[in-house]
Amino acid sequence: DVKVTQSSRYLVKRTGEKVFLECVQDMDHENMFWYRQDPGLGLRLIYFSYDVKMKEKGDIPEGYSVSREKKERFSLILESASTNQTSMYLCAIRKLLGTVSNYGYTFGSGTRLTVV
Amino acid sequence: QQPVQSPQAVILREGEDAVINCSSSKALYSVHWYRQKHGEAPVFLMILLKGGEQKGHEKISASFNEKKQQSSLYLTASQLSYSGTYFCGTGGGNKLTFGTGTQLKVEL
Numbered sequence: 001d002v003k004v005t006q007s008s009r010y011l012v013k014r015t016g017e018k019v020f021l022e023c024v025q026d027m028d029h030e031n032m033f034w035y036r037q038d039p040g041l042g043l044r045l046i047y048f049s050y051d052v053k054m055k056e057k058g059d060i061p062e063g064y065s066v067s068r069e070k071k072e073r074f075s076l077i078l079e080s081a082s083t084n085q086t087s088m089y090l091c092a093i094r095k096l097l098g099t100v101s102n103y104g105y106t107f108g109s110g111t112r113l114t115v116v
Numbered sequence: 117q118q119p120v121q122s123p124q125a126v127i128l129r130e131g132e133d134a135v136i137n138c139s140s141s142k143a144l145y146s147v148h149w150y151r152q153k154h155g156e157a158p159v160f161l162m163i164l165l166k167g168g169e170q171k172g173h174e175k176i177s178a179s180f181n182e183k184k185q186q187s188s189l190y191l192t193a194s195q196l197s198y199s200g201t202y203f204c205g206t207g208g209g210n211k212l213t214f215g216t217g218t219q220l221k222v223e224l
Contacts, residue, residue: 042215043158043203044118045211045212048211051192089208090157105148105159105160107159109157110157
């Protein structure tokens with residue numbers, strides 16, 4: 001079964017720092033996603049990628065960018081971290097279960113980022 | 117726009133049943149259901165693709181009504197292991213939009 005690995009479980013950064021969150025999958029899935037999870041707000045899509053060097057904005061892309069130089073790795077970048085970016089960040093891949101419309105997401109275990 | 121889930125939270129005794137609803141203001145092409153246990157990643161339960169189709173996972177089943185733009189998740193004879201937060205996800209194409217979640221707690 002596919003494994004989605006997020007490099008850090010917990011991270012504490014200072015306001016204004018540039019932060020990199022890494023996500024690696026061990027299979028050849030094309031679609032990768034970054035969500036943030038906040039109490040009462042559920043999971044909100046930040047960015048996603050459907051191939052190497054291809055990316056699309058999600059619902060809340062402001063203050064973030066992404067990089068996908070290799071198929072297995074999808075990085076989320078906080079250009080200048082702010083306290084309102086303190087959150088749980090979840091990476092996911094889309095796994096086909098049959099036809100192209102029949103799929104499920106597999107999530108990484110998450111990175112809890114605190115910006116102080 | 118995020119789908120709306122109800123209730124926001126529910127407490128059950130073991131063996132009781134529960135229903136979680138997910139409604140969208142947009143036309144639905146598919147609905148996903150995920151469960152997230154405390155401190156863990158969300159786990160895929162099922163996807164519903166056709167209107168009125170019911171699917172099952174353990175003693176958990178779901179329905180999808182395209183016309184009403186809603187889906188319901190049915191938990192039958194709940195077990196302690198069912199505790200967690202349940203999310204519905206809706207969307208077409210490449211991405212899912214998730215609801216705000218329903219916290220379910222099953223007690224002895």
